[in-house]
Amino acid sequence: MGLVDKLQELLDEHQLTQKEAAQRLNISPNTLNGYVRGNREPDLNMLTKIADLFEVSADYLLDHHPSHSFCTADYDYYIRLLLKEARVMSDDQLKLLIRQARLINDYQIIRKGGTEPEGTDSPEEFTAKKEKKV
Numbered sequence: 001m002g003l004v005d006k007l008q009e010l011l012d013e014h015q016l017t018q019k020e021a022a023q024r025l026n027i028s029p030n031t032l033n034g035y036v037r038g039n040r041e042p043d044l045n046m047l048t049k050i051a052d053l054f055e056v057s058a059d060y061l062l063d064h065h066p067s068h069s070f071c072t073a074d075y076d077y078y079i080r081l082l083l084k085e086a087r088v089m090s091d092d093q094l095k096l097l098i099r100q101a102r103l104i105n106d107y108q109i110i111r112k113g114g115t116e117p118e119g120t121d122s123p124e125e126f127t128a129k130k131e132k133k134v
Helices: 005-012 018-025 029-037 046-053 058-062 072-086 091-113 123-133
Strands: none
Touching: 005 029, 005 058, 018 029, 018 046, 046 123
16 A cells, blocks of 8 residues: 555545645645645655654555564554544454454464464464364
8 A cells, every 4th residue: 555545544544634634734735635646745854744644654654664564653553543443342342352353363373383273274264263162
């Protein structure tokens, strides 16, 4: 996902219009529209301002991961999204979400350790088998 997609996603997530975001960035709406459409590219200074506005890193905006596949900025971003969604969930939904997260974690540990259950090719299959045992 490139800058164009991420900008639109962040505008939607923060429920900002391009005009509102442009005002906060102290640029014209046409300039921001150029960034969102991919017709213009922000300079380093503007990229930093955009990252600050949306509380993400410039690396996140550029989809750049210097030395690892999942940087801290991505982690923080997804945690914020998860918390936003969790605020409107019922207790039962939250319990299910936590249970699924634990199952995914268990699956990843087993895959890394090489002791994956026989015939399991995906987290969904692993979850189904584990659910039968519970």
